Amino acid sequence: xxxxxxxxxxxxxxxxxxLVTLYGMMWAVPFALITGVLxxxxxxxxxxxxxCVIEFWRSSPxxxxxxxxxxxxxxxxxxxxxxxxxxxxxxxxIGGYGSQAVRAALQSLDRGQVEAGRALGLHRLxxxxxxxxxxxxxxxxxxxxxxFIQLVKGTAIVSLITLTDMTFRAKQIADAQYNxxxxxxxxxxxxxxxxxxxxxxxxxxxxxxxxxxxxxxxI
Amino acid sequence: MKFxxxxxxxxxxxxxxxxxxxxxxxxxASLCAAVLRFxxxxxxxxxxxxxxxxxxxxxxxxxxxxxxQLYFIYFVLPFYGLTLPxxxxxxxxxxxxxxxxxxEVFKGGIDSIDTGQFEAGKALGxxxxxxxxxxxxxxxxxxxxxxxxxxxxxxxxxTPYLAVIAVPEMLGIAMEVGSNSFRYAEPMVAVGVxxxxxxxxxxxxxxxxxxxxxxxHQR
Numbered sequence: 001x002x003x004x005x006x007x008x009x010x011x012x013x014x015x016x017x018x019l020v021t022l023y024g025m026m027w028a029v030p031f032a033l034i035t036g037v038l039x040x041x042x043x044x045x046x047x048x049x050x051x052c053v054i055e056f057w058r059s060s061p062x063x064x065x066x067x068x069x070x071x072x073x074x075x076x077x078x079x080x081x082x083x084x085x086x087x088x089x090x091x092x093x094i095g096g097y098g099s100q101a102v103r104a105a106l107q108s109l110d111r112g113q114v115e116a117g118r119a120l121g122l123h124r125l126x127x128x129x130x131x132x133x134x135x136x137x138x139x140x141x142x143x144x145x146x147x148f149i150q151l152v153k154g155t156a157i158v159s160l161i162t163l164t165d166m167t168f169r170a171k172q173i174a175d176a177q178y179n180x181x182x183x184x185x186x187x188x189x190x191x192x193x194x195x196x197x198x199x200x201x202x203x204x205x206x207x208x209x210x211x212x213x214x215x216x217x218x219i
Numbered sequence: 220m221k222f223x224x225x226x227x228x229x230x231x232x233x234x235x236x237x238x239x240x241x242x243x244x245x246x247x248a249s250l251c252a253a254v255l256r257f258x259x260x261x262x263x264x265x266x267x268x269x270x271x272x273x274x275x276x277x278x279x280x281x282x283x284x285x286x287x288q289l290y291f292i293y294f295v296l297p298f299y300g301l302t303l304p305x306x307x308x309x310x311x312x313x314x315x316x317x318x319x320x321x322x323e324v325f326k327g328g329i330d331s332i333d334t335g336q337f338e339a340g341k342a343l344g345x346x347x348x349x350x351x352x353x354x355x356x357x358x359x360x361x362x363x364x365x366x367x368x369x370x371x372x373x374x375x376x377x378t379p380y381l382a383v384i385a386v387p388e389m390l391g392i393a394m395e396v397g398s399n400s401f402r403y404a405e406p407m408v409a410v411g412v413x414x415x416x417x418x419x420x421x422x423x424x425x426x427x428x429x430x431x432x433x434x435x436h437q438r
Contacts, residue, residue, distance in 0.1 A: 059418040060411060061376040064390060068411045071397070075222035075404035149282070156284035160383065167287060180294040188283050188291060195282035 006173060006186040013169035017194070020086050020155040020165065021148075027091025028098060028151065031057075035095070036102025037128070058096030063157050065089040070161050086158035094151045101143045105136040142209055145202035149195050156191075166190050220402065227405035230396050234410050237389040238417075244310055244388060245375040249367065251314035252374070256321040280319030286380055288312050293384045309381035317374055324370065328363035361432045368425030372418055379414070389413060 038050045057065070066089040073080060080088075109132055117127035159168035170187040174180055263273040280288075289312040296303065303311065332355060340350035379390035387395075393410040397403035 055419060056415065059376075059422065060415045061379045061390075061418075063379045063382075064407070064411045064414050067390070067403075068407045071403035071407045072222065072405075075220060153282075153284040156286040157380075159286075167284070167290075170287075170290075174294070181298050184287070184291045184295050187287050188279070191283040191287060192279060196278065199278055199282050 003182055003186060006179075006182050007190060009173050010166050010169050010183075010186055010190045013164050013166040014190075014194075016083075016158070016163050016165040016168075017152070017155050020083065020090065020158050020163070021152050023083065023087030024091035024094065024151050024155070025148070027088055028095035028147070031092055031095030032098030032102055036099035037106070037133075039099065040103050040106045054096050054099050056096075057092040058100070060093070062089060062093040062154060063160070065093055066157055066161065082158065082161045082163050086155070086161060086163060090151055090154045090157075094147050094154070097150075098143070098147050101140055101147075102136060105139050106132060108139075109135060139209070142202055142205040145198055145205060149198050149202065152195055152198070153191065220404070222404050222408075223402070224405075226400075226402060227409045230393075230406050231409045231413070233396060234389050234392050234406065234413065237387055237392045238413070240306075240386070241375070241378045241388045244306070244313070244378050244381065244386070245371060247310045248313035248317060248374045248377075249371045251310060252317035252321055252370070253324065253367065255314055255318035256325065259318060260325055277319050277322075280315060285312065285316040285377060286383065288316055289380055289384055305384050305386045306381070309378075309384060309386045313374055313377055313381075316377070317370060320373075321370060324363055324366045328359045328366075331362055332358050364432060365425060365429035368421075368428060372422050372425065375421065376414070376418055379410075 035050055035054050039047060039054065042050055060068075066086060069080070069085045069089050070082065073085070113131050113135070114127055117131045122130070155165055156167040159165050159171065162168070164172075167187065170183050170190075174183040177183075259273055259277065263270050289309065292303075292312045292315075293305070293308045296308070336354055336358065337350060340354045341347075345354070378388050381388055382391040382394055385391065389410050393406035394403075396406040
């Protein structure tokens with residue numbers, strides 16, 4: 001098999017990689033926003049509860065989360081598809097990291113922003129929605145891209161619960177023909193093709209944010 | 220099959236026998252990653268073309284999944300006559316992966332020290348070696364300790380990946396218990412609880428350390 005054919009064979013698994021990423025985002029983004037905002041606004045017992053939820057998903061190794069959901073949930077009578085379990089484990093894990101970025105961004109906003117909103121007579125939720133979140137989200141863009149890359153790379157583990165993603169296809173090809181160098185080099189190239197543009201975009205955003213900051217300090 | 224808490228408890232001591240291996244791998248991987256990144260940084264700054272090459276190498280490391288890198292090392296290196304034991308392949312893989320992410324440790328550690336510190340040491344008549352050992356190094360260690368601690372926790376959470384190349388760390392043992400008893404749910408939950416406890420305890424210690432070092436700094 002020519003090396004191009006190997007790469008083409010690996011990309012047959014791209015659909016699963018992309019779907020797990022997409023579904024993973026659908027778990028990660030709402031989870032990060034909701035828990036990040038809640039952790040910022042709650043106090044006392046409520047805050048402890050929110051922190052526990054975040055820490056459970058963030059501090060457990062993602063591979064273990066995947067295996068626990070995949071193997072242990074049926075033991076409690078819950079049956080989910082491999083795709084759902086993969087997206088959930090990866091998404092909530094990344095979302096846990098994202099929530100800390102949301103909270104940190106909220107905390108680092110100038111207090112004057114909220115006070116200005118109050119002075120205008122806005123409701124606290126309106127201040128959050130109209131003043132704080134837009135600034136938080138734009139400040140978070142580089143982090144968001146980095147987390148996205150982490151998620152795409154993370155999807156490689158769904159090959160271990162037998163979903164036919166790019167990594168799983170590579171292993172199938174490697175089993176069918178004895179050419180590990182070709183297959184695993186192609187697999188590296190396949191992920192590089194998918195993630196490298198995002199890496200470059202993330203770096204561009206980071207530089208832009210840095211320049212903007214420098215600008216605002218000069219004013 | 221229903222989840223059996225007694226079985227989960229009974230396999231916990233067996234899984235804990237892998238704790239030493241897990242910790243050892245995490246420590247070795249974090250240290251090797253730091254050394255590797257240090258070499259990368261020296262190469263990167265030594266000459267312009269090498270700088271571009273190293274930057275691309277780091278981008279490749281950051282754009283491909285750690286699982287794929289582990290497969291690559293484990294299955295491809297033997298073809299070039301380099302047959303490493305599974306555990307060495309694992310440590311090498313994690314070291315390479317984390318070397319791509321340690322930049323902030325070096326940025327925070329080396330670049331953040333004011334050149335005034337050097338000059339002040341010189342003005343006091345200290346020898347260059349004394350300036351480095353008793354002025355620069357302590358400050359560097361203080362700046363580096365907390366981020367290194369965070370990377371250690373991160374590396375600890377990545378050790379379960381080594382189970383896929385048959386390293387007998389905790390997840391590997393849990394998988395073996397599963398395949399022997401045909402019950403995966405209980406060992407998975409047990410290993411999950413152990414990892415979560417471990418990660419939370421160590422991050423707590425790192426946070427404490429961070430705070431202590433900051434207070435010492437403020438004095």
